[in-house]
Amino acid sequence: xxxxxxxxxxxxxxxxxxxxxxxxxxxxxxxxxxxxxxxxxxxxxxxxxx
Amino acid sequence: xxxxxxxxxxxxxxxxxxxxxxxxxxxxxxxxxxxxxxxxxxxxxxxxxxxxxxxxxxxxxxxxxxxxxxxxxxxxxxxxxxxxxxxxxxxxxxxxxxxxxxxxxxxxxxxxxxxxxxxxxxxxxxxxxxxxxxxxxxxxxxxxxxxxxxxxxxxxxxxxxxxxxxxxxxxxxxxxxxxxxxxxxxxxxxxxxxxxxxxxxxxxxxxxxxxxxxxxxxxxxxxxxxxxxxxxxxxxxxxxxxxxxxxxxxxxxxxxxxxxxxxxxxxxxxxxxxxxxxxxxxxxxxxxxxxxxxxxxxxxxxxxxxxxxxxxxxxxxxxxxxxxxxxxxxxxxxxxxxxxxxxxxxxxxxxxxxxxxxxxxxxxxxxxxxxxxxxxxxxxxxxxxxxxxxxxxxxxxxxxxxxxxxxxxxxxxxxxxxxxxxxxxxxxxxxxxxxxxxxxxxxxxxxxxxxxxxxxxxxxxxxxxxxxxxxxxxxxxxxxxxxxxxxxxxxxxxxxxxxxxxxxx
Numbered sequence: 326x327x328x329x330x331x332x333x334x335x336x337x338x339x340x341x342x343x344x345x346x347x348x349x350x351x352x353x354x355x356x357x358x359x360x361x362x363x364x365x366x367x368x369x370x371x372x373x374x375x
Numbered sequence: 376x377x378x379x380x381x382x383x384x385x386x387x388x389x390x391x392x393x394x395x396x397x398x399x400x401x402x403x404x405x406x407x408x409x410x411x412x413x414x415x416x417x418x419x420x421x422x423x424x425x426x427x428x429x430x431x432x433x434x435x436x437x438x439x440x441x442x443x444x445x446x447x448x449x450x451x452x453x454x455x456x457x458x459x460x461x462x463x464x465x466x467x468x469x470x471x472x473x474x475x476x477x478x479x480x481x482x483x484x485x486x487x488x489x490x491x492x493x494x495x496x497x498x499x500x501x502x503x504x505x506x507x508x509x510x511x512x513x514x515x516x517x518x519x520x521x522x523x524x525x526x527x528x529x530x531x532x533x534x535x536x537x538x539x540x541x542x543x544x545x546x547x548x549x550x551x552x553x554x555x556x557x558x559x560x561x562x563x564x565x566x567x568x569x570x571x572x573x574x575x576x577x578x579x580x581x582x583x584x585x586x587x588x589x590x591x592x593x594x595x596x597x598x599x600x601x602x603x604x605x606x607x608x609x610x611x612x613x614x615x616x617x618x619x620x621x622x623x624x625x626x627x628x629x630x631x632x633x634x635x636x637x638x639x640x641x642x643x644x645x646x647x648x649x650x651x652x653x654x655x656x657x658x659x660x661x662x663x664x665x666x667x668x669x670x671x672x673x674x675x676x677x678x679x680x681x682x683x684x685x686x687x688x689x690x691x692x693x694x695x696x697x698x699x700x701x702x703x704x705x706x707x708x709x710x711x712x713x714x715x716x717x718x719x720x721x722x723x724x725x726x727x728x729x730x731x732x733x734x735x736x737x738x739x740x741x742x743x744x745x746x747x748x749x750x751x752x753x754x755x756x757x758x759x760x761x762x763x764x765x766x767x768x769x770x771x772x773x774x775x776x777x778x779x780x781x782x783x784x785x786x787x788x789x790x791x792x793x794x795x796x797x798x799x800x801x802x803x804x805x806x807x808x809x810x811x812x813x814x815x816x817x818x819x820x821x822x823x824x825x826x827x828x829x830x831x832x833x834x835x836x837x838x839x840x841x842x843x844x845x846x847x848x849x850x851x852x853x854x855x856x857x858x859x860x861x862x863x864x865x866x867x868x869x870x871x872x873x874x875x876x877x878x879x880x
Contacts, residue, residue, distance in 0.1 A: 338653065341652070345648075345652050350646065350648060352596075364656050365656075370470065
């Protein structure tokens, strides 16, 4: 179960990174859910001048 | 001869005075565009494509690669000092880097970014040099159907697998593929989609399209954003050098960032940004100082900066060995190769080893130049930010227009530049990705040629496309890359909808 959970965690992090990257490429703030998965504070990210 | 001997030969080529000059121009320009928010390496290489039309091929390509590497270096400076990333791969650096600068630790933040970029660039370039010959060996056995399958995989990953919307990505791709059909058919000599316009018989010029989409479209978009945030530079206080503790906390993130960024860069449509997000998440999970994350943790600067530079070298692996662009800048660099009559891929290693290995070796030299250029000259780079933005945007538009007219002196070409520039702006405005349209235009004719060759060999039997194990596996991966994200997105939407429903309750 731990292995499965780790694999799932890796995939969800990868998916969040892919979504966040595609959002910033379009000069948009990524979804809160993706930022949370990546351990990024939403308010700190919004403070960046994209 | 092994990779090491070829690399030494390449170093001899790259150390020629003219090549060194091209590399220096490339890294200086690259750092400048990396520093300037809104202007990235893709835009700069696109702008320079028509200008370098009559220059030396090896020198121009070395300059383009220098711009790519320089852009990754320069982006961190404004992220750290202004909280304004110079380019999208440096956004994550701003999270911790700017906090460090505000706490008076801007020097170590800039130093860990520059040294991390140098180390990542060095390791990743060596990985590129030693991996490329093996991939070339595999690619040499590829026939038309394998190449076609590889291009289908690239089309799917560039347009549908990554990004917010598969529909928008595929729309952009098919627009590019349709534009690739314009002109005289190479096989039958039949005019296609030219609507009786003689200028269209030669097809759409990739250079014009790249300049329009990445320079004109991007300049219009950033100018139209009306970003009125004041650029407040945080002064670098105290020593610029890193303490022993900073070194101890940086070296592991540098290595982890390198080994995350390199394969991500080599993945079709991976993009440098994904590696930086993953590196940040990894460092936050592994750090011994979790309380510092969000307050200025040096690991949060070291890892992502290493990842974005390693990713730039990773991008060059599929570009040089298979002729596949995996990012926007790589797509434009491919157009750069083509404007000199060169086709990147396994054959280029055999037919033009001096150029390929000179290019790879020049990356090592460019990397060292960047370290020297960046750290001691930070004051100079920051001064670039005083250039008024309207001048910058007007300069880009002027340079794009002059470059295009210089390369193809015709009013029709100028009209196409403006029309595609406006199309690029509209696509950005409505969230359509730009890379698929350019990749479609560049790879479309090649995919068509390989498909027709495969079908000619099999006398029209379509099942030939899946009869080769390599082609079948590549097409299978392409199908998965199309279907799996669609299912995941549908599941994600379901979760969001149920969450919304729950909120309303």
